[in-house]
Amino acid sequence: xxxxxxxxxxxxxxxxxxxxxxxxxxxxxxxxxxxxxxxxxxxxxxxxxxxxxxxxxxxxxxxxxxxxxxxxxxxxxxxxxxxxxxxxxxxxxxxxxxxxxxxxxxxxxxxxxxxxxxxxxxxxxxxx
Numbered sequence: 778x779x780x781x782x783x784x785x786x787x788x789x790x791x792x793x794x795x796x797x798x799x800x801x802x803x804x805x806x807x808x809x810x811x812x813x814x815x816x817x818x819x820x821x822x823x824x825x826x827x828x829x830x831x832x833x834x835x836x837x838x839x840x841x842x843x844x845x846x847x848x849x850x851x852x853x854x855x856x857x858x859x860x861x862x863x864x865x866x867x868x869x870x871x872x873x874x875x876x877x878x879x880x881x882x883x884x885x886x887x888x889x890x891x892x893x894x895x896x897x898x899x900x901x902x903x904x905x
Contacts, residue, residue, distance in 0.1 A: 781853065787814055814850050856884070862880035866879065879901060
């Protein structure tokens with residue numbers, strides 16, 4: 778299965794896996810699954826660091842290297858067909874980062890690893 782991580786799922790999977798559900802943990806380590814990270818996630822994390830809303834235990838570049846690349850996760854580039862999904866996407870969720878993750882998941886037919894139940898209002902499969 779192809780999985781796209783929500784930002785909090787990416788952070789928790791690296792720094793505090795105990796915050797993930799048992800299902801999310803299992804799916805993220807299952808070698809049969811391909812795990813993708815949206816640029817929206819590393820962008821959101823960088824913004825939260827710059828505004829003081831998030832502090833990492835290591836430099837941002839190290840976090841990206843360890844949490845994404847060392848885990849074998851793949852960055853999913855933002856394509857015009859992803860952003861085109863935003864045009865008709867209902868505003869159940871106003872967070873622009875989550876909306877892009879949702880749009881990418883719809884366009885790619887990927888499940889999203891997220892504890893955010895609001896995502897259930899969209900035509901995606903949420904894994905939690």
